[in-house]
Amino acid sequence: MVVDIAPMIVLGMVILTSLAFDFTNGFHDTANAMATSIATGALKPKAAVSLSAILNLVGAFLSVEVALTVTNSVIKIQDSTGAPNPALTADGGSALLLIVLSGLIGAILWNLLTWLLGLPSSSSHALFGGLIGATIAGLGFSAVKWVGTGAKLDGVVGKVILPALLSPVIASLVAMTGTWLIYRITKTVAEKFRNDGFRWGQIGSASLISLAHGMNDAQKTMGIITLALIASGQWHDLTAVPLWVKGACAMAIAMGTYIGGWRIIRTLGKGLVEIDSPQGLAADSASAATIIVSSHLGFALSTTHVATGSIIGTGLGRKGASVRWGVALRMLVAWLITLPSAALVAALTWGIGHLVGGLAGAFVVFAILLVAAGYMLWHSRKNPVGHHNVTDEWEASPEGLAPELPKEVVR
Template sequence: MDAAVLITIVVMTALAFDFTNGFHDTANAMATSIATGALRPRAAVALSAVLNLLGAFLSVEVAKTISGGIVDESQISPAVIFGGLAGAILWNLLTWYVGLPSSSSHALFGGLIGAAWISFGADSVHLTKIVEKILLPALAAPLIAGLVGFIATWITYRITRGVPDRLVTKGFRFGQIASASLVSLAHGTNDAQKTMGVITLTLISAGHLSPGSGPPVWVIVSAGTAIALGTYLGGWRITHTLGKGLTKLEAPQGFAAQTSAATVILTSSHLGFALSTTHVCSGGIIGAGLGGRERDVRWSVARRMAVAWVLTVPAAAVVGAIAGKAASLGTGGVIGVAVVGIAVAVGIYLASRRTPVGPAHVVDELYTPAEPTPARKVA
């Protein structure tokens, strides 16, 4: 296959992953604001989309971690990167279908690691960097966000003790709009950069950029646009899980959860840690749930999420390894991976249409019995 055609295919696939990242992770920023009534669903995803786009321009440190920190750019090839992306996209679609807020970032890492390892050997993977920049932050970040969310919620309820609930809810709903916006900005800063890093890695491996280069402007613009479009569509299945399935949040808890998550994500982006915004936001929500008045966390849902988190990297690595090895065999392999990947993606989408989840599913609890629940439209 012509090198230019292959690079074009890889770039388009990377942007497709970025798109799935957007609708998969919309819930991270907006689930709590939607569930507490601070923002209407469509307004929430529109605001999040704009801020994700703006966030993509704030930093490139995470992109450099991806393009030069995980795998050896001198050994990797565009075909293998294509296989790794295929593994990440399929895992994203599968977890979206079952409504599990797993990590798009770790799906990407797993896909790339598996594809590079099976094609070029263990020395093509920078294990030390993976532990330092990915695995340790993956363990620490949700715990830190959860602790901050718990403390912030506990303090908030004690400061507002004696204040009428109506006034507290109204005030913190306005605060949630600001904190949700900050999470969206942080998400664009951290997650859009991962696709920038993959595209940059592809250009380096093809000889179009020198090793250690940062992403060109067109890469930043296209990655930011793709994640913003995906965010606007709204991943309502996962929003339902985070907004209602994990714990029922009041406005002060939602504000505390989002603020703690945004703080952790922005700090890690500045340091170049490619952590999972899903893990961080989920940790913040659990912490806020435990710090509230009822301390009601649905641990069965949390356990399902934890299992998905553990499986994400190895599952995506296995699919990435198979797809990467097939793609490295030549034109037929690339076409085969593309055909199988598209068929599986279409199958998951058609299956999702049988049990549609739209914005109304997330906000059903906001309507009083006297008001008819709006028709559930599919997003």
């Protein structure tokens, strides 16, 4: 009997790519939890990323209730129990694997590009965008769930677009209220005494964000790897995730967090608003509360949008503080184009993979990922941002550390 090993190799590539996405997810989002603590000096940069990494790891392991239906809110490649669409699982699941692989590649490349530009874009939007693009290319527009029906928020509109519009507003209102209250209450407290005290509060609330992040984000990758395993017939339980998948995803997101997306930390912590400890506490508490409350209510939102909204809100809530709207605008543009861009890259990737076909196709798209990622890493070495210079004055190094968005991206 001849065993066809080609689908196994593709499955391996999907798993590797999923973990790579999880890694970029971690390092893209370190900023959401830790940018303000690093900016105010509540934590040393290295200590901040270490703390965040450990809490992400713990959070990822604690997310026992992993949804295998993660793709269901935007595309139709699984049924409601999580079982993959039978039409896609023939031939060792290669049709489904190529869609997932292309989607992940679109998401990773977009995450790396926005990191290179120091922009905090949403990893979940990148992931959904990638999956949507690959699905449109592979199965057509009708395989995407655009608008949900019935009494539940669902589909691209209900799960992605509306929450993205509303969540930064919610977070900034909360942070603004908190900031205003804090400054009002502590008006007669000496500044040094106040700031020393607020550092502790800030570390606490930043830790809470990290934990919630590990729980929310790592499980998306766990769900996708398990889906790929089911599609290729390597796993049959629709109610559980293999332990090694959980462990690998937890490690990947924690390592990514530890490496730290310093460029994004810098933009969020120093670029948007100059923040003081009390504002850091207000922003972090607003983010933590918004993320935790909404995940409880099933309102799917992106940690990135929330964290950015909170930081802007804390700038608006303090008299005399100002928001650098130029930086905020650039972020907004990045948010708007994240989903379509990741979708486009993923669709192109799928097209190439499909054209070449079979195992060779998977190898080609995997090679494209490696080359493009390698190019962006190499490019980043030209103006490195790390723990040593992450909190330098924003104005002092306008071109080196606040990378301008190249014109071709804006257009």
